[in-house]
Amino acid sequence: METQLSFFPVISQIKNSFENAEVSVVAAPSATAIYQLSKGVAEVVPYNFAAPNSPADWANLLGIVRDREFDVAFTLTNSWSIALLLWLSGVPTRLGYSGAANDLLLTATVPRATGAGHYSDLLGLIKVTSPLPALAVNVPRGDLTTVESMRQGTGLENGYVLVYPGPTSSGTTYPTDSWVVILKDFQQRQPGMPLALLQIDGAAPQAAELASALPDLKILRPETPGQAASMVAAANLLVAVAGYPLGLANALNVYAVGLLSNSDTALPGSAEGDRLVTLTSATASLADITPDQVLKKIWSEEA
Helix, strand or coil, X not given: CHHHHHCHHHHHHHHHHCCCCCEEEEECHHHHHHHHHXXXXXXXXXXXXXXXXXXXXXXHHHHXXXXXXXXXXXXXXCCHHHHHHHHXXXXXXXXXXXXXXXXXXXXXXXXXXXXXXXXXXXXXXXXXXXXXXCCCCCCCXXXXXXXXXXXXXXXXCCCCEEEEXXXXXXXXXXXXXXXXXXXXXHHHHCCCCCEEEECCCCCHHHHHHHHHHCCCXXXXXXXXXXXXXXXXXXXXXXXXXXXXXHHHHHHCCCXXXXXXXXXXXXXXXXXXXXXXXEEECCCCCHHXXXXXXXXXXXXXXXX
């Protein structure tokens, strides 16, 4: 979900630049819920881009796009089927990255760049050139209330240290043994501070291992992205691998330490600051970041 979260500043910029703009998003079914955290999205349409969609699925999406009579459509893909769909939809301004069918069927394209600036390149096609705003999220009130009750029932109402061990978008995790060393150090230094683990995105096996090694560890299992954001917001500190929890911490001004491989970013568009610091492995393996390095970073920031 970090890719979707990184697009939030683009949505905000469109809303800021065009007073009456309404923004709709087409997203994979597994990613639609994250847009509950965006104030700028009017509608989310589920469509599984990765699946072998039937002609009926494709035609249904085409009908939705045609019915909405959009003025502008952005595509982040180089898919022939999506480019053709937008061409047939009648949307007058169709924008995306250059290559494949996009150069033939869209009205304008830009080269796909790397790094944080490539979304700004797309906005330049509609004459929006001001810097992107900071990432911001809107946590639904119902999720805040649910998590508050959950924290009161688990002894976390006065703050806690939260960890997210993974997996990252590439499926990697930070080693369980290393987490045990880090968390036991916390217990020794701050015995009154509860420890909690954010269990999302297939983290259940590692969560069970850590709970076995640390009986006092609380396991938090959010059911929605809004609940995950509420759990991050209530934490005194988040220690996490690359993924959308780090982005949430950045948006919510929560102190965070990010553990990254040499191919990761904390979140596209995010940067280190007073509340977000990162440790980057010299290799593609998170295991090469030692617990001692993490603890030195944490306690130097605390000092």
